[in-house]
Amino acid sequence: MKSIYTSSPFAHNNSSVQKVMLQVQLAAFPALLAHILLFGYGIIIQWFLAVATALLVEYVMLKLRDKPVLPNVTDFSALITVTGLVFCIPPESPWWVIVSGSAFALVFGKHLYGGLGYNPFNPAMLGYAFLLISFPAEMTQWTLPKEIAGYSLSFWESFNHILFGAVAHAPIDSFTGATPLSAVKTGIQEGVSAQQMLQAPYLETGWWNLTAWGWINLAFLAGGAWLIYTRTIRWQYPVGFLGALGLMAWIFHSINPDLYAPVSFHLLFGGTMLAAFFIITDPVSSSTTPLGRLIYAAGIGVLVYVIRNWGAFPDGIAFAVLLLNIAVPLIDRYTQPRVLGHNR
Amino acid sequence: MKTRGFLTQLVKTLSPLYPMAKRLLYRFHGGVFPKYNKELSLRQPLREGYIPKQLILPLQQHMGLPALPCVELGESVKKFQLIAQAAKGLSAPVHAPTSGKIIAIEPRVLPHASGLAQPCIVIEPDGLDSAITNVLAVNTPPQTPEAFKQLILNAGIVGMGGAGFPTFAKLPNQPGLVEHLVINGAECEPFITCDDMLMQTHPDEIIRGAQLVAQMFGIPHVVCAIENNKPKAIEAMRQACADSQITITEVATVYPMGGQKQLIQEVLGIEVPSGKHTIDIGIVMMNIATLRAIAHAVDKGQPLVSRFVTVSGLGLEQPYNINALLGTPFDELIALAKPKQPIDYPLIMGGPMMGVKLADNHVPVVKTSNCILANPPEPVQAPMACIRCGECADACPINLQPQQLYWHAQAHEYEQAEKLNLFDCIECGCCSFVCPSHIPLVQYYRHAKSEVREIRAQAQLTEQAKQRHEARQARIERDKQERDAKLAAKKAAVKQQAAQDTQDKKTAQPAHQTAESNREDAPKLSARERAIQMAKARQQAAKASPEQTQPAEKPAAASDDKRKAAMEAAKARAAAKKAQAELSTDQPKQESEKPELSVEDKRKAAMEAAKARAAAKKAQQETAK
Known part of the structure; x- marks a missing residue:
């Protein structure tokens, strides 16, 4: 089988899975920007939470599956999965929503099927379906746009709310509503x-x-x-x-x-x-x-x-x-x- | 035509903005746009007249059977002299590229991925380059297709585009069977410019060759396709065929435009049906270098002893094109191009898309070597899992689904792969070229194809073994029945004898009546049988167990008989193999009307093969006994 790699073609167009994934990530930036402008900084916090979860889950799962960690993490497929998921959940939902959703998406959506390329289901949507069924109340409380709510949360307010469920001067209902x-x-x-x-x-x-x-x-x-x-x-x-x-x-x-x-x-x-x-x-x-x-x-x-x-x-x-x-x-x-x- | 011109213009304007718009410029599906690097080897002028220290001439530089040497060791030969005759069947002769002495006839490493050594004739040039004129003895141009084909065979001409199929075998035996002659000047592989150079320097000879073929075989439509990245070649060819019926067509620059099926689709709009040859649909395609060789053979009586070769690559200071003598070692030609660093990596024969990485760099230029490529090795990216992106399917010129083929090939599900038309793959490598996961796709298909061929061969062997076994069982059964019949006959005979003996004393009549009352042939049979059985009975009487007589006898006569039988079996097997080989390769020699075997010939050959096989089987069974 070694000979398989020494026969033609000896040229390549220099594309790679990493480039494909990063391209997708880049293309999501306009929407991310709009999201921040219209709904506040919640999504940034959610995104960082999701990425941290993804890194941890990827590391643990690859170790458990006895696969090399670095080349598999750097295919950036997990990044795309959690990015997709982050856009789906309400920006001000509690931290455990995105963490459990990301973990579920990656573990049950990808790794248990054999990793990237072998999953029959879209991991992000599997994670989202899991969240919709498990936490229906949290999933419908969408942050209201600035124009409607009258004001927007600052970065630290969002941060406190997502991580500790605390908002200093307003109840959650005043800035979230149905989509x-x-x-x-x-x-x-x-x-x-x-x-x-x-x-x-x-x-x-x-x-x-x-x-x-x-x-x-x-x-x-x-x-x-x-x-x-x-x-x-x-x-x-x-x-x-x-x-x-x-x-x-x-x-x-x-x-x-x-x-x-x-x-x-x-x-x-x-x-x-x-x-x-x-x-x-x-x-x-x-x-x-x-x-x-x-x-x-x-x-x-x-x-x-x-x-x-x-x-x-x-x-x-x-x-x-x-x-x-x-x-x-x-x-x-x-x-x-x-x-x-x-x-x- | 007008809309096409408009489209071309539109796409050309768009292509800086959206490169993939170029796919609208040609008719076949997919295709890729690799970095061509053609300018590298076009900077230097064409080199000619280089005579190396040694010329290594493999007896097999073509598809089919190796040629048979007809010179002695130590013999002096002149340029163009025949040094190896074509074998019977699909083969091509070899001629001396220059004058000199035969210093060896021995296995040398061939320009092939395997790195295997095969018989070669080695010539030490004397530097005089003294030639025999008109060695092919052409006084008047050949008048019949047969004579024309014979001349092409005698000149040792094979397809010079890469496949090396003996050219005479491509042509029909009578005029009027071919509708289109497509001259392939596409040269779509990156780096290679030898055809470009040939078209620039010798367009007249190419056109002359095409006219000869067209006249001889009555081909009404002759078209030459050249990729539009060779404006000089197009210009030269246009001038050369200005007053002829031949048209020059500019085709888009895309890999694999030069593929036979792709170019036919492009210039004629015809799809070659799967599993068929172009000749079946009245199309012959020839490389420009092949046509030039034909012109030389017909007009000058010169056999094929040299070819244009591109010596290029990113590892060379001065890449160039050369009219190289066949047998010139690669490493000598590479040295002439001033390598940037010592060549401690394998060279590639052919282009980067379909070329062959060589196991040894000291191999000779053969009739099919269009390019010697010295690209320093690059780090190989480890393949990742397939993400089903479908880039490969978009690039496939045959419109296969390479990703699906890959899953089946990887899982060794070859039946499924065959259902997905694995054998339609032309191995152009576009799929591997575009795969973002760097999966060696085409390499998997090559592997799968060879596996399938292996499985088919195994299945055939198994089937033969099964048939042999069944035949043996039937024979044993038949023997047993015969034996039983004999025994019964003997018993009857003994009884009859006894009865006769008793009756003889009284009267002879009743005995005859009983015999005739059995069957008409019964008395004859029983009489012969009786004699045999009597003898056997005598023999049996001497032994303890009458049934095991034969095996018990064996050891005594064993060694001699066995050897004889084995020899006979081997002979029969060889005959069977020969018959089979003739069936598969002898086709052009047959006097049928097409180069392909007619149905009748095929049947005859098959019958002969079957007969020989049966003989082999019989002999084998006898040894087994």
């Missing part, structure tokens, strides 16, 4: 029309008539465009996902605008753009054939819409992704492209 997705959902369930719900003040304010959520989604979109340009991710993922989600939203909104929110709402609220460019694009747990990627992404888009409207959770990205992860081997099998010189 727009769950607010609209609850409203519709209570008989308020979707359009009326969207007229609510806190969904209107923001720069250029875009809400804080819209801005974060746009930031993800910008990072995602960069990823497509650098060929770090494939166009099939966002096109399939956003296309399917948008189409579903358009169809149902056209049928009954009172019951179903418009396309723009579905595309610019919740974790839509995060999922489209950073979550479902995880190559390890998604389909590898070009057509398969499109089907996989579209399947997630449809499921997200279904869960958002008729499911028990306000946003269904985690469950949609995990469900489609299961279908990947099947999709791969039936979407083999035609090989040159074979019949059409």
Whole structure:
């Protein structure tokens, strides 16, 4: 088998897994910046907590698995996993949420399956699903944007709140609330029309008539465009996902605008753009054939819409992704492209 | 055509912004854009007339059977003199590249990854370079395709693009069977510029060769494809074929444009069906250097004794191109290029994408050596786990799914790998080139392919053994039945004899009646049987256990008989092998209309092989007995 490494090609395009992962991390920066501007410093603290957890978990798991630590930690895949997770959780949630979530994602999502490349499920979404089911209350208390809450927490206030649960001068309810997705959902369930719900003040304010959520989604979109340009991710993922989600939203909104929110709402609220460019694009747990990627992404888009409207959770990205992860081997099998010189 | 021109322009404007837009410029899937480094070897002028101290000429520089030496040790030879004849079948002769003395006919290391030594003829040049003119005795150009092919064979011409398939075997036996002649001047491998240089310096001879082939085989469409990174070559070739039917096509610079299937797809828009040869669909592709060799053979009666070679690499001060005599050692040519540091690392024959890393640097230039590459070794990145990114699938010119092939190859699930069309892989190396995990993908496929071939061969052997075993069982059963029948016949005969004896005393008639009442042939059979059985019975009477007579007899006559039988078995086996070899390699020699065997010939050969195999089996069974 040694001869395998001494035969041609003797050239390489200098790409590497590390570069791919760092590219993704870089592309997440616009969204991170928007997040800080709009929701305060909570996310930074959460991110550092997550990275510290990841380093520890990686070290322990690699030792237990009897694998070399340095080359495996420096593939930066854990960094991407926890970064994805950090964007999903409320910025002011207590420290044990992100720590347990990151640890669960890495241990059960990655290492127990044999490490990077062998995990059938998206580790970040596995961790997020774990948190959604285990701590539903904490997961819905999202920090309100500055414009709505009237003020924002300073770095130290966030720090104290996350680590010690203490806020000097205000109860948690005064600066956190339901996310727009769950607010609209609850409203519709209570008989308020979707359009009326969207007229609510806190969904209107923001720069250029875009809400804080819209801005974060746009930031993800910008990072995602960069990823497509650098060929770090494939166009099939966002096109399939956003296309399917948008189409579903358009169809149902056209049928009954009172019951179903418009396309723009579905595309610019919740974790839509995060999922489209950073979550479902995880190559390890998604389909590898070009057509398969499109089907996989579209399947997630449809499921997200279904869960958002008729499911028990306000946003269904985690469950949609995990469900489609299961279908990947099947999709791969039936979407083999035609090989040159074979019949059409 | 207009839209294509517009697209080209658009992509060219876009490509600084988005390099991968270049993939829109050609028809086949995938492809990669490695760093070409072609300018390195184009800085120096072409070198000619270099005669080394020794010329090492392997008897096998081509696909097929090695040539057979026809010179003696110590003999003086002249330039162009035949020194090794083509073997029967798929082979090519070898000629002396310069005048000198044969100083050795012995195994020397060949330019091959294995580093194995194979028989070579070693010539010590006398420096006079005295030649025999028109050694191929061409007075008038050949008039028939057969004569043309014979001349190409006699000239020792093989595919000079890299595969080394004897050229005569590629051509049909009658005109009108080929629709397109594609001249391959793509030269898509990085570093290599020998074809570029040849097209710049000798375009007339290339075009002449192409015209000869086109006329002889009645090929209506001749097109020459050159990658657009060789503007000088394109210009020279365009001028050379200005007043001919040959068209020069600029093709995009992308690896592997020069691959046979890719270039045909690009210039003709035709996909070569999987598992078929280009000749099956009326296409012949030839490298420009091969066509030049054909022109030399037909016009001057000169055999192939030299070729253009690129000597390049990042480890050399002055890379260059040379018209090198075949047999020139690599290390001598490398020394001429002023290495930056001592060459203590392995050289590569061919380009960085598909070349062969040599086990020994003192190997000769052969008919297929297009490049000698001296790239100092770089640290190899340890492969990581596959992250299923799909870069390899995007780069694959055949549109395979390399990542899936890799999982199956790694897991030794070769059946699955074959289902994913493992054998369609052209081993271009694009997948390995782009893999961010640095997985040696194509290397895995090569390994998997050889494993599958091995498994197939094993399966065939097992099947043969099974058939042998079954035949043996059947024979034993038949013997037993015969023996039983004989025994019964003998018993009957004894009874009859007894009856006859008693009846004879009275009257002869009833005995005849009983015999005839059995069967028509019964009396004859029983009579013969009786004689045998009588003899056997006598023999048996002498021994204690009549059934084990034969094995008991063996040791006495054993050694001599066994040896004879073994020899016969070996002979039969050799015959079977020969028949098989002829079946697989003798095809061009057959007088069928196509270079491929006609169905009938194949069947005949197969039958002969089967017969020989049966004989071998029989002989073997006899030894076993």
